[in-house]
Amino acid sequence: MSSFFNSAKKTLIIFIIFIAFICIFFIPFASSANVSNENLNNETIFLNPNGLIWPSPGYTKINCPFGKRVAPTTGASTYHKGIDIGAPEGSSLVAVCDGEITFTDFLGGGGYTITLSVANMKISYCHVNPNFIIKKGDMVKQGQIIGKVGPKYVYGVPGNKYADSTGKPTNGATTGPHLHLGIRVDNKYQNPLDYY
Numbered sequence: 001m002s003s004f005f006n007s008a009k010k011t012l013i014i015f016i017i018f019i020a021f022i023c024i025f026f027i028p029f030a031s032s033a034n035v036s037n038e039n040l041n042n043e044t045i046f047l048n049p050n051g052l053i054w055p056s057p058g059y060t061k062i063n064c065p066f067g068k069r070v071a072p073t074t075g076a077s078t079y080h081k082g083i084d085i086g087a088p089e090g091s092s093l094v095a096v097c098d099g100e101i102t103f104t105d106f107l108g109g110g111g112y113t114i115t116l117s118v119a120n121m122k123i124s125y126c127h128v129n130p131n132f133i134i135k136k137g138d139m140v141k142q143g144q145i146i147g148k149v150g151p152k153y154v155y156g157v158p159g160n161k162y163a164d165s166t167g168k169p170t171n172g173a174t175t176g177p178h179l180h181l182g183i184r185v186d187n188k189y190q191n192p193l194d195y196y
């Protein structure tokens with residue numbers, strides 16, 4: 001009987017060692033797989049602890065931070081409800097997280113805009129290329145290319161009241177191609193950099 005318990009104990013110990021082995025060696029790999037490293041334009045982007053990845057791979061310069069500012073162009077807000085990231089026209093924009101596309105259209109000062117929604121969070125990409133490659137209702141994966149940085153000028157947009165000093169109609173309130181990234185949580189604008 002005692003030899004039965006001894007062998008049961010031995011089996012249990014071996015089992016515990018086996019589980020510990022799995023935890024030590026495999027869980028780090030499993031979680032790094034979850035981290036979803038996407039390789040775009042030879043640029044590896046990592047999921048940060050808050051769960052969002054950077055929207056414009058390869059372009060990280062903040063040209064205008066979140067918060068109070070002097071309006072850079074007529075009609076632009078004096079409270080900047082997002083961040084402006086310097087990225088050239090045509091550069092890729094990726095989904096910062098898994099979610100649903102809930103808006104793809106012209107949106108006043110934001111110009112052509114894509115909104116990605118997940119739970120109580122809405123992420124807006126403004127001044128994008130009007131040739132949308134995704135549509136409202138699409139489910140997208142983190143890292144998926146969902147659009148491109150748009151041109152400075154857009155023509156033939158009904159009701160577009162934005163123009164530069166030469167009178168040419170602009171892609172919302174903008175002085176040149178860039179990404180304006182806005183993040184709302186429960187419909188309140190947050191500083192996107194708080195998530196990075």
Ligand SMILES: [Zn+2]
Nearest residue numbers: 082083084180
């Ligand atoms: Zn902006």
